[in-house]
Amino acid sequence: MRFALGSRRYASQVSPTSNIPGSNEDEDDDKYSKNAKSKQSESRFGSTVFKVFETAATTFASIAILGLAGYSYHIYYKDLVLRKMDMAFTPGDPMLDMASPPGAHESVQHDDETEHWVDRPEQTKIDSIINGEAKGRYFLLVGEKGTGKSTMVLEAMRKTNGEGVSMFEAHADPEIVRIRLGKALNYDFHEDYIGSLFSIRGPRDTTALLDIERAFNKLEKIALAHRNGSRLRSKRKGPLVLVVNCAHLIRTDEDGNDLIELLQQRAEQWAASNLITMIFNSDDYWVYERLKRFATRMEVIQVLDLPKSRAIAALGRYRARYFPEQKRDREVLKQVYDLVGGRLNFLSRVAKSRDMLRMCHRICEAEKTWFLNQCGILGESMDDDVMDQQKYASAAMVLAKALVEKEKEMELHYDEHKGHVLPQIPLYIARQIMTRADFIQQYDHDNIFTIDSTAMVRPDSVPMMNAFKDICSEDGFDEYLQATLDRISAIESINRTKELTFKDLWTEQSGEQKGKYTFLTKDHKGRETGTIEMRVQPDQPPED
Template structure:
């Protein structure tokens, strides 16, 4: 008998010969190695204890073999996450530091030579009449006496103060500032125009300082933000904080190196455009606080340029280092010299009659704005009359009175207009009572009234600021009220000298008083009051008066008094 041992995969395999009975085969079950697939299956007859112990040992080995790679993967994932966060945080912090330094460099660049205001203010070659010889020579116009002071401020030579330029519109305040900036090409100076809206003020301040208020910060790309979650006033404060750091660096640098030695200069032009309300007063207070601090430390010199007196009133409250520079019209000699020089540039072929130039001054005075318009006109006297008529029309359109027939709906506007007319008449009367209102050297001497007396004349204290803003009257730094210009004073005289003006003004004031009296009068009507009927009094009203504690203080009784008969009247 032949015995065949064979390897079988889980069962005995028998050949056909064996099945025919020719060969006898003894089959023994074979245990498989643990590495083979299906090693957990056993053939019948295997010891169950051996099988259980073998399975436990193998599962323990498997769990121990799998625990190591799992822990390694967890550690690897944690290390990768930590490294990613660390790299991201380091990159964000590095960019934050870079952005802060970039902001300071950009603001410092705003004070380098060159300024946008100078680029905008650079006039093109003037186009005069045929035959004129235009020129861009900066010395064409006459130098004002305040120019030397302005130059010292802009060039950084005047330290430890901040300044307020006050004067009527057209006297040349902005021109002097731009002229001083042009001499140094705007180095160390930044200038911007004020505005009534704080948001626009913020944008203009940022443009002048080359500061974006963190609106270009790339970190905002990683967060969804709605509208800007701050106020314009807070942004202005942040801009001043950055400017202060740049000014400190500039002061330290100027002490070690050559170049501009003085403090930086920030100019707020047209400060009177800021609204005289709560927000506007907060803005002025913020700027004044900075101006006081920076002037004390010689960091930044702030210059406020205003046409209106109310800005001076607001700044005066807390001013300790403020200096006021009044800018008025040119005197007679300077105005005629300026007109003659400027006229020569545009009309070199014409001879200038000194009497004509003197007549021009008598009509428009020494206001640079008016002299500029007259000098470019072919007929100067005609242009002077046009300017006077324009001022008169402006005054009548704003403050024309309507007389006795006015409607009660326009009473508020007529209060404003009649108060202006009363003040204009007071100035005309004072001009007639002056010993002299014209000097051969100084020129025109306009009549003036102290501010408190002007309010007494108008019986109103709130209108004078609007008149100043509308360029009808002006208030100088000495709190003296006068006509805004020589042509406006001529307009006052013409209006007040018209026939029937006094009566017309008086009728308007009476009508206003009558309307106010009607509004203050209350009419009380009683109904259902009867005379005595059948021996009884009917239709009687009784009023009980009580104090604030409810206690009765008296009684008022109202009834009809019967008419007396003629016989009773005789008795």
């Protein structure tokens, strides 16, 4: 301190301002402190500006890195989605893995050769569709339950090991259709996207149809990449194939119609551009009726029962496979065909049974029981509470009777080479016979009657036709059916009749009738046309 003070005094002595009047040591001290404070404030301001700039730069760098990381993940995720969906069309398919044990149309090894227990003429057509040779169209497989439609598609997929093909099952609920489509296409609908962790509403906030549309958009990109050769995981040539199995399970309500319309629009677009070939597999006629409205590139493949010669040959081959020790009696095989016809589902069940004829009778009895449980009539004594169900049942009985009468009028209902020729009636005539137009679709869905692609109505199968004949040939059936119809008409007449009750219509005063009602009648223009007078006639005393 002494050294500093001495230095300050020495500076004041030699300073030029020491001779100026009014200057002193206090003024020098004030100037020094002001300069020090100003320098200190400047240093603090610069430090604050630097810190602000440093913080802003750090924040900007963090946001930039976070944004770059998020954008990079988004690009990676979109490419991952396409790569995962591309893997769905590589060799192998979940439907093939879950296929049933060896059965109809399945390959069996015999002496190092592949042999099918039955060959259908439609198999060649389906093979060309699955391997990509058929282009520019989409297809509808329609036929009765158990004719082998799904099995032929799976057989065609086995030949190509499922390469370039994806298959899923339809359902009545669009949400389940969404899940099954996602499984078939290996698409998670962005439910595995990490950004959903920060979403309050969950990974999906939309409808099933919008998700299906988004899945089809991704599938379209995969198909374009395959056609352009940019994705080389599959060496397939030709369009990809998407199979919608059991399309008849979709409901015929507003949501179901929207789903069918969405699928058909995509099928039309992809068929026109040769990108993807769609196959609809249905047991019911209504799917064809719904698709027919807007179809321009649709081709229908009708799958029927096997003719007699093919059915007997297939049954004998299949029988030898499961019971090689038994001899094949051709007469027994003919009897089997006469009882159950050429339906593959029935032939498969019969061939696996030791007593084939007994199994045939069980199948016929089961079909008859099913028909009676669904459409049994109750006669004249039925209660009015079951009238709606009896309308459904009596209409089915009337149509079954008409088919039985139609068979009696046919010149040929059994051909030695083709086999059974079931009677059939045009759809509009069948509706006239039933006097109802809304029941036939449910009959088709319940496998009682079937409607083919040419709008012809016939029994669902040979055992069902046998059930029709057994029921209609029972004693008193016509009278019982007529009594049911009369009872339905009587109940409807009662429901349509309105009863009007008059109270205190007349009073007797001094022997005169005073009470009466007068009704004024008018025409449709409001003009009076007359009057109606109602009065009570007193009871007459009995004559002696």
